[in-house]
């Protein structure tokens with residue numbers, strides 16, 4: 001079975017009690033609808049023959065019609081509720097999965113694609129319970145009509161049966177075609193969303209370059225594809241509707257013709273003929289399943305796209321904790337994504353700078369050091385324990401990360417820095433009574449963030465939305481978060497690139513003289529960073545070209561060339577190292 005179909009079945013199963021309500025109302029409504037022709041037939045016969053039971057049958061008839069209407073209203077309610085619940089469950093599952101898969105998710109799918117799949121497509125899968133139950137419910141009147149016709153006159157059952165087979169064949173072909181077309185439509189939707197998110201990320205560049213028109217043409221480039229798929233959907237719908245719609249009057253005519261002969265021969269009463277004609281129409285009401293089938297087709301193709309996201313392997317954590325240790329990091333025979341690190345040790349408490357030209361693999365090595373990327377070969381150990389065996393909590397507590405463009409999470413600035421789950425909420429400044437307040441303040445000071453945070457009206461309690469920050473200020477908050485979080489290892493991936501030289505020097509100083517004596521791994525382009533480090537790891541050509549103190553490596557012109565072009569390099573080169 002396709003992964004998408006499994007997901008559709010799962011969505012139906014997990015949509016909760018509303019699907020049961022939907023099923024019950026659909027079946028009860030269909031049963032009541034089924035009873036109506038019989039009851040009308042009996043009423044007609046009773047009235048024609050002037051029996052006193054006529055009013056009794058009429059009352060039953062009214063009751064059945066009321067039941068049909070009640071079930072229909074309840075069904076509408078249950079449809080909305082079951083769909084919303086199924087979509088919400090699936091969406092939160094997909095979101096947890098995407099975030100749990102880490103950078104593997106964004107490396108595999110563009111962000112706009114992920115948003116479309118976790119949002120729009122998950123919602124389409126959420127409609128599966130409604131469409132499946134409604135389509136299945138249509139089988140009840142069909143089966144009932146077959147039974148009723150058999151009771152009235154078996155020959156009429158054969159007529160209806162033949163019509164139903166034709167309708168089923170049309171529906172099956174329609175489901176197949178529509179699933180394929182809907183898949184294409186959703187794919188183009190995802191493509192447009194991916195381009196749009198990409199363009200929004202570079203909105204400033206686009207405005208500055210004056211290329212808004214060209215960019216909007218690029219974003220909407222796949223639009224003709226969307227139109228083509230939309231037209232194909234309409235065509236498939238129309239042709240299936242014509243084919244299945246034709247069957248209904250033909251069936252009615254056939255049943256009336258056969259029934260008419262039987263009436264003339266005295267084998268049927270007028271009421272029975274009326275009921276037979278109504279049952280023929282009811283039995284053929286399967287043809288109205290087109291709408292549900294179309295919804296099911298969309299749900300199936302959307303489920304296929306969601307299933308691809310759910311296929312991303314989640315990061316599995318172990319259960320181990322760390323023994324006491326200085327934060328020694330060991331790469332043992334490590335290779336990943338074209339970068340061969342081999343054996344490399346970052347002694348506990350030391351500062352290691354990773355240098356290399358753009359694309360050399362500095363970010364990848366930084367990601368490997370804290371398990372933000374998985375090695376394809378070998379293992380990375382922290383104080384003798386392979387990272388893969390550590391629990392998630394232990395891993396994240398031990399290692400703090402800061403990035404070039406940090407994403408700040410939480411409600412306030414204090415929360416964005418604090419590693420504690422209990423947020424820092426009130427007070428212009430941290431008063432030391434709040435959980436982790438000292439740690440946050442110390443970390444902010446070390447990252448030179450304290451100065452500008454205190455200037456804000458609510459200090460650390462300032463909501464993030466009320467504190468527009470420059471790139472450098474954001475980086476300082478990101479650095480503070482890493483300082484506050486990582487107990488043994490700090491990994492800074494180009495995390496000081498937006499700082500001015502003076503601030504960078506201060507942060508660099510704080511890093512070099514970290515009072516907690518943590519191990520530090522700094523991926524950077526700056527010569528000053530390399531010069532301050534205890535050791536330098538020089539990446540080149542997909543491997544560690546050399547390692548050692550900066551002043552030793554500096555003897556190699558190729559190493560010096562790594563820094564060429566940087567303003568700073570020219571400045572320091574004169575007197576350095």
Ligand SMILES: Nc1ncnc2c1ncn2[C@@H]1O[C@H](COP(=O)(O)OP(=O)(O)OP(=O)(O)O)[C@@H](O)[C@H]1O
Pocket residue numbers: 103337356357358359360361362363364365367372373374494
């Ligand atoms: N977390 C990661 N997981 C897997 N592959 C990664 C990861 N980060 C980077 N890579 C890959 O490693 C290769 C080297 O890129 P990387 O970003 O590490 O270079 P870099 O030296 O940091 O470049 P720059 O100085 O321009 O930032 C690229 O192919 C990139 O896709």
